[in-house]
Amino acid sequence: MTSTHYDVAVIGAGPGGYVAAIRAAQQGAKVAIVEKQYMGGTCLNVGCIPSKAMLHVAETLHQLASIEDLGITLPQPPVFNMKKAVSFKDKVVKRMTGGVSSLMKANNIDVFDGLGTVDISKTVTVTKNGEQQQFSADKVILATGSVPLIPPMPGVDGDKIMNSDTCWNLSKTPESLICVGGGVIGIELACMFNALGTQVTVIEMLPNILAPVDEEVRKLLVRILSKRGINIVTGTKVESIADENGQKKVVTSTDKGQQEFYGEYVLMAVSRRANIAGLDKLIEQGLDTDRGRVRVNDKLETNLPGIYAIGDLIHGAGLAHVASTEGEIAADNAIGHSATMNYEVVPNPIYTFPEIAFVGLTEAAAREKYSDIRVERFPWAAIGKAVAIDETEGFTKVIIGKYGEFLGAHIIGPDATNLISEYSLAMRGELTVEEVSETIHPHPTLSEGLREAVLAVEGRPLHIGPKQKQVARAR
Amino acid sequence: MPDVNMPRLSDTMEEGTITRWLKQPGDKVKKGEVVAEVETDKANMEIESFSAGILEQILVVEGETAPIGQPIAIIGTGANVQQAGAKAAATPQAQQAVAVTAAAPEPASATSTPAPVSNGNQNGLIKSSPLARRMAEEHGIELTQLKGSGPGGRIVRDDIEDYLEQQRTMTAPAPAAAPTPAPVAVPAVKAATPTPVALAEDDEVVSLSSMQKTIARRLTESKQLVPHFYIGNDIDLTDALGMRQKLNASVGEGGVKISVNDLIVKACALALEKFPEVNSSYRDGQFILHKHINIGIAVDVPGGLLVPVIRDANLKGLRTLAREAKALIAKAQAGKLTPTDLDGGTFSISNLGMMDVSDFNAVINPPQSAILAVAASRKTFVPVDNQPVLRDIMHVTLSADHRILYGATVARYLQEVKRLLQNIYLLLG
Numbered sequence: 001m002t003s004t005h006y007d008v009a010v011i012g013a014g015p016g017g018y019v020a021a022i023r024a025a026q027q028g029a030k031v032a033i034v035e036k037q038y039m040g041g042t043c044l045n046v047g048c049i050p051s052k053a054m055l056h057v058a059e060t061l062h063q064l065a066s067i068e069d070l071g072i073t074l075p076q077p078p079v080f081n082m083k084k085a086v087s088f089k090d091k092v093v094k095r096m097t098g099g100v101s102s103l104m105k106a107n108n109i110d111v112f113d114g115l116g117t118v119d120i121s122k123t124v125t126v127t128k129n130g131e132q133q134q135f136s137a138d139k140v141i142l143a144t145g146s147v148p149l150i151p152p153m154p155g156v157d158g159d160k161i162m163n164s165d166t167c168w169n170l171s172k173t174p175e176s177l178i179c180v181g182g183g184v185i186g187i188e189l190a191c192m193f194n195a196l197g198t199q200v201t202v203i204e205m206l207p208n209i210l211a212p213v214d215e216e217v218r219k220l221l222v223r224i225l226s227k228r229g230i231n232i233v234t235g236t237k238v239e240s241i242a243d244e245n246g247q248k249k250v251v252t253s254t255d256k257g258q259q260e261f262y263g264e265y266v267l268m269a270v271s272r273r274a275n276i277a278g279l280d281k282l283i284e285q286g287l288d289t290d291r292g293r294v295r296v297n298d299k300l301e302t303n304l305p306g307i308y309a310i311g312d313l314i315h316g317a318g319l320a321h322v323a324s325t326e327g328e329i330a331a332d333n334a335i336g337h338s339a340t341m342n343y344e345v346v347p348n349p350i351y352t353f354p355e356i357a358f359v360g361l362t363e364a365a366a367r368e369k370y371s372d373i374r375v376e377r378f379p380w381a382a383i384g385k386a387v388a389i390d391e392t393e394g395f396t397k398v399i400i401g402k403y404g405e406f407l408g409a410h411i412i413g414p415d416a417t418n419l420i421s422e423y424s425l426a427m428r429g430e431l432t433v434e435e436v437s438e439t440i441h442p443h444p445t446l447s448e449g450l451r452e453a454v455l456a457v458e459g460r461p462l463h464i465g466p467k468q469k470q471v472a473r474a475r
Numbered sequence: 476m477p478d479v480n481m482p483r484l485s486d487t488m489e490e491g492t493i494t495r496w497l498k499q500p501g502d503k504v505k506k507g508e509v510v511a512e513v514e515t516d517k518a519n520m521e522i523e524s525f526s527a528g529i530l531e532q533i534l535v536v537e538g539e540t541a542p543i544g545q546p547i548a549i550i551g552t553g554a555n556v557q558q559a560g561a562k563a564a565a566t567p568q569a570q571q572a573v574a575v576t577a578a579a580p581e582p583a584s585a586t587s588t589p590a591p592v593s594n595g596n597q598n599g600l601i602k603s604s605p606l607a608r609r610m611a612e613e614h615g616i617e618l619t620q621l622k623g624s625g626p627g628g629r630i631v632r633d634d635i636e637d638y639l640e641q642q643r644t645m646t647a648p649a650p651a652a653a654p655t656p657a658p659v660a661v662p663a664v665k666a667a668t669p670t671p672v673a674l675a676e677d678d679e680v681v682s683l684s685s686m687q688k689t690i691a692r693r694l695t696e697s698k699q700l701v702p703h704f705y706i707g708n709d710i711d712l713t714d715a716l717g718m719r720q721k722l723n724a725s726v727g728e729g730g731v732k733i734s735v736n737d738l739i740v741k742a743c744a745l746a747l748e749k750f751p752e753v754n755s756s757y758r759d760g761q762f763i764l765h766k767h768i769n770i771g772i773a774v775d776v777p778g779g780l781l782v783p784v785i786r787d788a789n790l791k792g793l794r795t796l797a798r799e800a801k802a803l804i805a806k807a808q809a810g811k812l813t814p815t816d817l818d819g820g821t822f823s824i825s826n827l828g829m830m831d832v833s834d835f836n837a838v839i840n841p842p843q844s845a846i847l848a849v850a851a852s853r854k855t856f857v858p859v860d861n862q863p864v865l866r867d868i869m870h871v872t873l874s875a876d877h878r879i880l881y882g883a884t885v886a887r888y889l890q891e892v893k894r895l896l897q898n899i900y901l902l903l904g
């Protein structure tokens with residue numbers, strides 16, 4: 001039974017909103033959550049989860065190319081069926097979103113299906129198919145997330161132009177694709193389509209793809225992806241899109257002049273913008289925003305009393321786990337605690353193959369900030385487990401401060417996104433190199449590489465000679 | 476089961492702080508073997524075990540204080556070995572710490588930073604991150620001085636940085652805005668902890684001994700808490716040196732010679748009889764005048780400084796003073812001073828005259844209120860009846876606690892010391 005008054009109302013059921021709702025309910029609050037489209041938000045429906053399901057398919061296919069080496073013979077190339085892959089992805093999504101719904105039920109959270117609008121008195125109106133419901137709340141947490149940003153340019157609303165909301169249900173693999181934007185989403189999708197058999201071009205306006213990634217790591221990834229046939233074009237701005245001879249024509253400009261690219265599809269992955277559908281009334285009533293995002297303090301309070309904002313709606317990392325942590329903090333504050341958000345240790349996963357993960361500062365940023373740092377790397381080629389699973393590309397790189405503390409850690413290689421947590425824990429727990437080097441790591445595992453990088457900082461890596469080390473450095 | 480109790484190591488000792496356990500639970504202990512180091516009000520001492528066996532439990536952990544007589548460890552057969560602090564949780568202090576931690580509403584989220592809570596000193600370890608410990612070590616910060624703001628009251632990097640920042644802002648004291656006309660100019664005092672020292676690769680890092688740590692802490696406290704002021708005077712030592720020579724010439728082989736320092740000790744002691752205010756301590760808003768005049772003499776020892784005490788120096792003859800001083804200095808240098816030797820000083824003298832020092836200021840040795848810094852005596856032309864005459868002139872500087880002592884008193888006291896040393900027969904009483 002729904003009610004007319006709640007302790008906490010949450011608008012949006014993405015990883016920010018649904019976690020906030022659970023957290024508040026766990027502590028005894030009466031909670032409502034409003035979702036207009038899909039439980040689990042971007043993350044579970046068109047973001048993290050479907051992309052990882054499809055990347056899993058793509059990576060498997062990629063690995064099959066060299067399966068002969070392992071003594072297994074398959075028809076080459078293996079037969080790939082996009083429709084079946086999509087239905088695998090759908091099953092994954094369904095299972096995960098169903099999980100969110102049952103979590104809401106289990107925590108006695110009332111779910112309202114419809115578009116929620118809020119006003120300054122914290123009255124929430126839920127609209128669905130012209131019908132309205134209303135309730136009031138002591139505290140409101142805004143978690144309306146983000147949507148793909150489609151920059152205005154000629155031809156951008158044409159046929160066969162996809163974005164990260166609409167690229168998941170293709171019935172067959174595109175012949176070719178021009179991905180506009182070389183950020184994390186663009187590069188993950190480029191990597192995926194390339195492995196599924198699409199001819200991919202990435203066009204990035206900035207001088208580099210994956211701008212926030214450590215330079216050395218980025219360079220290696222660019223080399224690997226280029227070798228696979230992905231055409232990465234940087235420092236190039238897309239001006240317009242048109243149709244020509246049944247193909248999409250993308251017209252770009254650089255310092256040197258105009259250029260044209262052709263492909264079956266265009267994927268727009270330039271950026272995302274905050275989703276303020278349903279918030280216009282609040283904004284009219286004075287909700288403070290900054291460059292299109294809601295402004296909050298470190299307790300995630302907006303300028304309007306009793307109203308919090310979290311996740312992609314505010315300025316931040318644009319990551320699901322950050323949205324969720326913000327949800328926990330906002331919920332704690334909404335029910336009377338005093339918690340603050342700390343963004344110092346945020347792990348960043350990138351699901352290309354090889355994967356990339358990093359936490360803390362890049363080497364360049366660390367050099368700018370501190371005069372006294374040590375940087376070391378350790379290659380996967382010297383780790384038994386990596387050799388055994390035939391994934392020896394990449395390395396682990398640590399950036400250490402003068403007290404032996406971790407300033408940053410960067411991994412490119414197998415399972416990087418799981419491995420990074422050891423370094424995150426070390427940073428958050430303020431461990432120093434000693435605690436990591438003195439910890440026994442199981443053999444044979446990839447985690448040994450994390451310890452070896454730290455041993456290298458101490459000048460005593462075990463599984464690499466002094467000469468090899470220089471080679472690894474020179475890269 | 477035999478307990479090791481906090482021993483009484485000096486007359487005035489009420490409690491002792493364990494600075495280091497030399498034995499850990501499970502270790503074998505012989506009778507008479509040193510098990511721990513303890514710091515009393517006066518000195519760092521060792522605690523010996525009165526029984527043999529296995530150290531089963533440490534009840535008072537490093538950094539904690541126990542009153543005399545309280546059990547600090549259990550020595551037994553080894554059947555009940557427990558890790559440090561296991562029982563310490565039962566002491567009221569520890570219990571309180573636990574209660575404080577539990578009472579603080581603590582959002583369990585990893586990134587939330589709860590309001591600072593008092594540092595739960597559980598399990599005998601100060602809750603602190605490895606990074607915080609490293610930084611503290613490098614900057615010579617005692618973690619016990621800090622409150623942790625991390626999860627569960629853990630001391631984290633921020634706390635150390637805040638502390639360092641605080642220290643940095645506590646630079647040279649503001650000029651004394653005294654309501655009474657300031658009697659003396661106070662030399663600028665440098666902050667105890669200036670900007671952190673960047674370690675060069677070839678710098679050697681030496682950990683402080685327990686004695687050095689105590690010195691560091693006490694003198695830091697003194698400089699930070701005691702408003703020092705300094706008054707200097709020149710003393711004509713010509714006659715005193717002449718008499719000393721005569722006195723020493725008559726002792727012959729094996730007799731105790733009187734040093735210049737002995738003369739100064741005697742003069743200071745007699746002057747204190749006349750100026751009892753200077754023989755004093757400040758304590759909690761009270762001015763404490765000491766009846767006995769016990770003079771501490773600073774002795775440099777390998778890796779530090781000790782201040783053994785000559786009791787009732789005003790009542791002792793010069794020869795007795797000289798004998799006692801000689802014995803104390805020898806004991807200090809041999810590392811054999813007992814707490815009684817170090818106890819109860821009411822005034823101190825630091826003499827660097829033999830190192831040809833022209834003048835210096837000494838740091839007060841709390842709770843005493845004054846210390847005399849003695850420089851070298853030098854042949855100097857001084858006007859006598861308007862004629863330049865060569866005399867032995869010695870510069871002295873008295874550092875005094877401005878909470879209880881004022882310029883005029885100290886200046887007069889110093890005049891009295893000067894009068895006694897310049898009229899040396901007055902010391903022979």
Ligand SMILES: Cc1cc2nc3c(=O)[nH]c(=O)nc-3n(C[C@H](O)[C@H](O)[C@H](O)COP(=O)(O)OP(=O)(O)OC[C@H]3O[C@@H](n4cnc5c(N)ncnc54)[C@H](O)[C@@H]3O)c2cc1C
Binds near residue numbers: 015035115310318351
């Ligand atoms: C392709 C892709 C891959 C990604 N991969 C990763 C990854 O691997 N790791 C990672 O950490 N992050 C990833 N992200 C980012 C991640 O999805 C977002 O950071 C995360 O979803 C943000 O969570 P949120 O709760 O703030 O918002 P959202 O997930 O966007 O959820 C907001 C929800 O609010 C609803 N809503 C909006 N307005 C209203 C309203 N007025 N009334 C009712 N409901 C409303 C929306 O329908 C939506 O369900 C990826 C994103 C994309 C697009």
